[in-house]
Amino acid sequence: MTDGQPLLQSRDGGVLTLTLNRPHRKNAINRDMWASLGEALTTAANDPEVRALVLTGAGGAFCAGLDLTGGEPGGHPLDVSGRGPGAHPLDEIRRANEIALRLHHLPFPVVAKVTGVAVGAGWNLALGCDLVVATPESRFSQIFVRRGISVDFGGSWLLPKLVGLQQAKRLVLLGEMIDAAEAHRLGLVTWVVAEEEIDTFVGDLGRRLAAGPPVAMTQSKALLNEGADRTLSDALAGEARAQTVNFATADAHEGIAAFLDGTDPVFTGEWAVK
Template sequence: MSVLLSSDTGGVRTLTLNRPHRKNAIDPELWSALRDALTRAADDEVRALVLTGAEGAFCSGADLKAVDTRHPLDKLRALNEVTLLLHELPIPTIAKVDGVAVGAGWNLALGCDLVVATPRSRFAQIFTRRGLSPDCGGTWLLPRLAGPQQAKRLALLADMIDAEEARSLNLVTWVVPGERIDTYVTDLADRLAAGPPVALAQTKALLDEGTGRTLREALTGEARAQAVNFATTDVPEAYAAFAEKREPRFTGRWYRPSEDSSCAKQ
C-alpha cells in the first residue's frame, strides 16, 4: 500500500499521509513521496491542496525508528526540500488535522495556509523531549504566528496543547466537530479552487513576503501584483459576473484584447 495517497476532486488535490500503524510518522519513503507529490502539484492544473493523515491522526512527526543510513545533513536537506515545496506552492493549501500533529508533522501543518482541526486534535513541538531542536521550518513559523514568547514556550518546554489553545495562539484557523471536518474542508477547498488562481497566488506571495518588508516595499509589490492580475481574463469576468448577478468563472488565463492582435500570444 502506498505511504502517500493522492486523490483529485475538481480542482482540489488531497494528499493523505498513510502510515496509520505509526500515526503517520514520516519515514524516508514518505518524505520522498511528499517531495514528488508537491512537485507535481505545482505543475499540474491543481487549484487547491489539502494535506491530511489517515485513520485518526495527522502526523506524529519524523519516524525516528526508521532505518536511514544517510548523514544527518543529507536527511535534513530532504526535509527542507519538502518544507520549501509546501510553503512555496502558488496554490492555497489546507491542513486537515484530526488527532495528533507533533514535531515535523505539526510544522508541516503550520506550513499550510489554513489549518482546520477538531476538538480531539493535539499539538506539540516534541523535539526537545528527543534531545533535538525544531526543524521543518518550526523556528521560522512559530514566532511569526504565535509571537516570540509563545514560540519559545512551545519549543523549549515541548508542551502538548489542544486545538482550542492552538487556535487562541493563531496556530489553528478553525476548530470544527470531528463529524463535520470532511464536509467543512471540502467546502473550503472548493471555494478556494473556484477563486481566481493568479490573484490568489499573488495574494499568498504578498502576505508571505510582507512580514519581511517595509510598507514602501509592500506597496511596490502590491502594484506589481495588481498589474499581473489585470493581465488576466479574471478581472473582466469578475466585473461581468457582478453586473449579471451570477458567480464568476475564473480561469487565470492571460487577457488578450483581440484574437487577431499582432501582439497576441498563447
C-alpha cells in the first residue's frame, strides 16, 4: 500500500493492523477514510486468518475526529456515500454508524493503539475497540459541544457504560481535554505505556490475543458486549449456549489436554463433532 492511501494495512501472523493515514490533518476522517475503514472491517470480519486487530493512527496522532473542513479531495465527512450536496445528512450519518456497528461486532479482539490526540468521533472510534493502549502524552476529548454538535459515533452508548452517567455527562457537556492518566483513572484506557515502548507492548498483546481460542474468544466477547443490557438470567442462558458451542471445537479438548500434560495449547477453532 502507498502512503497516499487514507488507510494502511499490515499483517503479522494472525494480527491485522489498520492505520488511519492522514497525518497532515491528525488523521481526521473524511469520506475516503470512512469508505476504506468500512471496507477493511468487513473484509477482516470474513477472513478466518485474522485473529486480532490493532487500530492506530499515523504521524503521532490517533484521530482528530471528523474532518469538518470539506476543503480537499475526499469531500465533506457527512457525505460518506459520495452522492454530493443533495444527500440528506441523516442518511449519511447512518452510513457512518454502520461502521461503528461493524467495529463493535467484529468476532475477534480489537486493540486501539493511541498516540497523540483522540477526539470526537476519533475518541469514540477508540472506545469502540475492546482494549485501549495509550502513551502518557495521549490526549482525549469529547469535543463535539465545542463545535456546536452533539456526541456521535456511539459515544452516547459507550460512555455511560464505561464511566457511568454522571462522568459521561461531564465529558460530553464540557468537552474538556483530558490526559492519559485521567482517562486511565476513569477506565477509558486499559494501559498507559511509554511512547518508546508502545509498539513492542501492542505487538506482544496482539500476538497473545491472536494465540487464543478463536471460537471461545468470539463467544466471550459477544457475551460481554450483550451482558451490559441483559438480566442475569439472560446472561446465564447465553453463557450456556456459548459453552455448548465451545465444547464442539477442538480447542476445548486441546486446552484441557494441554493443562493435564503441562504443555502450551495450540488453538485452531476447528469443529470437532464426530
